[in-house]
Amino acid sequence: MVETKGSNSSTSSSFVVAHLACLFISFVIIKSFWEFENASRALAFYGVYHRYGWNQVIHFFGVPGIIWSLLIFMVHVPIPIVGGGSVNYANFLAICYNLYYLSIDPLGAVLYAPFIYAMYASAEKLRHDDQTQAEKALKSQGNNNNASANTSIPWYGTGKSLRFGLLVHVFCWYIQIHLGHEIIEGAKPAVLQGLGGALSVAPLFAFYEGLWAFGINKSLQESTQLLVDQYTQELCSENGIEFMRACRTLVLQE
Numbered sequence: 001m002v003e004t005k006g007s008n009s010s011t012s013s014s015f016v017v018a019h020l021a022c023l024f025i026s027f028v029i030i031k032s033f034w035e036f037e038n039a040s041r042a043l044a045f046y047g048v049y050h051r052y053g054w055n056q057v058i059h060f061f062g063v064p065g066i067i068w069s070l071l072i073f074m075v076h077v078p079i080p081i082v083g084g085g086s087v088n089y090a091n092f093l094a095i096c097y098n099l100y101y102l103s104i105d106p107l108g109a110v111l112y113a114p115f116i117y118a119m120y121a122s123a124e125k126l127r128h129d130d131q132t133q134a135e136k137a138l139k140s141q142g143n144n145n146n147a148s149a150n151t152s153i154p155w156y157g158t159g160k161s162l163r164f165g166l167l168v169h170v171f172c173w174y175i176q177i178h179l180g181h182e183i184i185e186g187a188k189p190a191v192l193q194g195l196g197g198a199l200s201v202a203p204l205f206a207f208y209e210g211l212w213a214f215g216i217n218k219s220l221q222e223s224t225q226l227l228v229d230q231y232t233q234e235l236c237s238e239n240g241i242e243f244m245r246a247c248r249t250l251v252l253q254e
Contacts, residue, residue: 050205071090072123
């Protein structure tokens with residue numbers, strides 16, 4: 001899609017909306033960084049709602065998909081800074097994630113850093129390739145009707161990368177909420193208990209599910225599991241055995 005100057009107002013409006021959306025997402029996630037004092041409590045908050053193996057497998061792939069799709073959107077929106085620069089909401093959020101993880105779990109943060117960078121780098125490549133396609137389309141249009149002076153590339157390029165990111169985002173939420181939680185877990189997702197808390201902790205939890213499978217940082221796994229059991233019992237006592245499938249399992253074990 002290529003826009004003419006006559007439609008610049010719509011482009012400006014959509015750009016403002018994109019800025020506001022990125023600000024909201026960043027605020028919700030970063031605000032939740034202060035909700036947990038250490039890695040065990042942070043992971044246990046999320047672990048309560050992900051007790052079953054197949055649900056953990058779904059989230060191991062689904063959570064990175066959600067974060068990646070957010071970065072695909074946010075990499076299109078630069079952050080206005082004095083003197084210019086290439087700072088955008090995507091690399092800003094990626095840095096914030098790693099700083100937060102460094103504060104609660106340095107080992108996990110160091111191991112996770114290459115993966116969050118890979119997600120950001122691939123999102124940036126999608127944006128760059130899409131902008132290149134939009135530029136080629138603009139030049140082609142200009143050559144055909146001599147209107148190059150009256151056209152400009154919109155901030156979203158052709159829009160293909162954003163549509164792809166949206167499809168990934170919706171699909172990952174769907175398989176986690178419907179298949180992972182409603183069918184396998186029999187419980188409401190953690191995101192309903194707090195969007196920011198779920199999005200801030202989810203990437204590290206999903207990542208650690210892989211690390212623990214290889215025996216990395218087992219002490220953190222053990223301390224987290226103790227808190228998961230404690231929090232689960234408390235929630236089941238407060239909400240009854242129908243709150244989640246794990247509550248009924250606890251009753252049978254007693």
